[in-house]
Amino acid sequence: MKASSTLLDIAHLSKSFGGLKAVQDVSLQVPQGSLTALIGPNGAGKTTLFALMSGFIEPDRGTVRFAGQDITGQTPERNARMGMTRTFQIVQPFAAQTVRENIAVGAHLHLARRRDALARADEVAARVGLASQLDKLASDLTVAGRKRLELARALATQPKLLLLDEVLAGLNPQEIAEMIPVVRGIANSGVTVLMIEHVMQAVMSLAEHVWVLAQGQLIASGSPAQVTSHPAVVEAYLGHGTAERLRQKSGPVAAGAST
Known part of the structure; x- marks a missing residue:
């Protein structure tokens, strides 16, 4: 990763639920201004790790530690005010409200006046490709539209760090290809992005650095090319066939390239 100050620093995080060790002694650092990824098989503990980071x-x-401050156990609301916002795998917009009103909910974190929050919603909608659907009810959006809305609501909070939990899940190859530039554009605007993702060609295309989690433990980290060649990652997650295809295709997102 490029040299930069550390925005998020987690050290020796562990969490068990009964006899299940969901996260075991995980440490990682996210540099300010980076676009990084957390990958691993289903049940690896990725979403639990996001919940630990963000205070849920x-x-x-x-x-x-976030922006130099110890925030261990701090509420999600306080973390969001500091600039850490996350999305969720299962998108649950306010169905009876318009797209504009949904995005404005996020904007109200820092903007008290409704007029200002709605204006902010318009700006954010343009960034994520929802400008033409601002007056549509959230319940009328497609799956891809709801994913963009989830992203917009988070972006409206003016985050320093955006935690994206499978923002590409459920999308078809064309929708994935259309979402990739949106995520890249957010990172290029100065927002630090850490994404959980199963669409490996997207990870290869977007991420500067990747951490790999399996059974609650970090088993590898490095560039996308390095981790997809790592024997432990191939064994625990990718499989030899997928790993070989990823090594051969390090360019644009390939149709259907997910694990």
Whole structure:
């Protein structure tokens, strides 16, 4: 990764649910201004790790530092005010409200006046490709539209760090290809992005650095090319066939390239 100050620093995070060790002694650093990825098989503990970072659950052990401050166990609301915002795998917009009104909810984190929040919603909608659907009810959006709305609501909070939890899940190859530049544009605007993602060609295209989680433990980290060649990653997650295809296709997103 390029040299930069650390925005998020998690050290020795652990969380168990009964006898299940969901996250075990995980440490990683996210540099300011980077676009990085967290990958791994289903049930690896990726979403639990996001919840620990963002304050939705408290760790059994370990620390979370954001923008130089210890925020371990701090509420999601306070973390969002500091600039850490996350999206969710299962998108649940306010169905009876318009796209504009949904985005304005996020904008109200920092903007008290409704007029200002709605104006902010218009700006954010343009960034994620929803400008033509601002007056549409959220319930009338396609799956791809709802994914963009989830992204817009998070972006409206003016985050320093955006945690994207499978923002490409459920999209067809064309929709994935159309979403990639949106995510890249957010990162290029100065927002630090850490994404959980299963669409490996998107990870190869977007991420500067990748961490790989399996059974709650980090098993590898490095550039996308490095981790897809790592024996432990091939064994635990990718499989030999997928790993070989990814090595051969390091360019644009390939249709249907997911694991």
